[in-house]
Amino acid sequence: MRTTGENAELALLLEVAGTPKPGNVDRHREYDDLRFEHFLAGAVGSQRGLRAAAKADGPPVGEAFERAVAGMSEQSGGNTQFGALLLVVPLARAAGRGTLAPEGVSAVVDSTTVTDAAGFYRAFEHVDVSVDDPPEDMDALDVRRGSDAVPELHARDLTLEAIMERSAAHDGVAREWVGGFERSFWTADRLSDLDGPVADRASRVFLEALAEEPDTFVAINHDETTAERVSERAAAVLEGDEDAETMADDLVERGVNPGTTADIVAAGLFIALERGLDV
């Protein structure tokens, strides 16, 4: 049987294998400088951090996350799975504790400390991640400062949960952290309900999740209107009014990349695998 750490890695691989997943790198589409093989290497590289995350008595989740990101970054494509790891790591810890449910992972979130926040900030030193500018009074806590922000975290006594609360308004991954991973669990349910190859289900559920809620990564890198328009198109695909492959080609061409939705699908795949989804 696969271990929890192995299921976490496999979730990342199945996510990127699902096609079409409009705007994201998948088995059939890639960018010149961000390719399918970078995601394979990213998933393999993250495995040591994921194994640490999956241990009930492992290192703090912030440290496990930093280790996973450091390993993920050992390829030349840049950021491949930062957001996915940020979701999968606390879920893997909950699974390691035998409490993989909204309450269980919320307990993991609740128990984070300033040390976890410091691990999270250090993770940004391994790879460039697209983020929004912080509000003015938060400049000292800009994640792009990496470990330089750690003294400020201690000074303000900010846990990783507190950091996520501050970002939840504009970042869909942070919203999962503070909302019991609602969309991740919803995605897992959908993956189990559907039939057929797992990668095809991942593609379908990606479209459903995208139609349901505008992607915050698109909103950050482009704007809210673009994010809303992408969700409308996903809904049109589901209703048969637009072709998924056409939408995928168009988004890749424009560099519009609904990465947060992909992160949530990876998290849902991990939960579903842990619950026994067959591959």
Added chain:
Amino acid sequence: MRTTGENAELALLLEVAGTPKPGNVDRHREYDDLRFEHFLAGAVGSQRGLRAAAKADGPPVGEAFERAVAGMSEQSGGNTQFGALLLVVPLARAAGRGTLAPEGVSAVVDSTTVTDAAGFYRAFEHVDVSVDDPPEDMDALDVRRGSDAVPELHARDLTLEAIMERSAAHDGVAREWVGGFERSFWTADRLSDLDGPVADRASRVFLEALAEEPDTFVAINHDETTAERVSERAAAVLEGDEDAETMADDLVERGVNPGTTADIVAAGLFIALERGLDV
């Protein structure tokens, strides 16, 4: 930096990502009952065995191989990477010893014992593998007997090297074992010499290796003539006289699967990654 065990797993993933790889499952082609996602799960599942193989003082290579195959088999597609693991495991042991070269891996082969042979036989209990019928006097050593053959191995004092010597005439993986992994190292050199995405290089080198020598897996499952014809077509693709995608579609349709050549490409990818090939 990726560990040797991680490079071994990544080699399996990059191999299956390369497309077109006529007749084999790749990123763009799969069979209904043997899909791309089965190879992802197979690679992830084999990682514990691969880590054991990569330890200089790890368990016997036959045991590490059995462990890798057991993990690989934890998916519903059946045999995905049996042959690739049979090549990568001794190479990983040589790498773990700091002797990843033809002499180093030959020393690993030379030092195998009956225990290694027993591990190899036990591995066949985890998954159905297409093999030739054994010669009449070898019936008691039919690999399909699995662990039932182990007493006979002991009675005849057969090491894993001796088993491979007996198969080298008709099996390209066994031939690597007893011939210093010549084609695996050649493949690694070619992968390093070429430019571009690693998965594209893997596809190219697959065609080159296939054109060079008929695939023994095709010969076993079909016949020698079919294997030779496939190699001629690969040569025609390289000369621009046939389209690789057309050849790939045709072979998949006919279920002609040059699996041994794919195994050798996986071995070559592992060697190249260990030598520092960037992904």
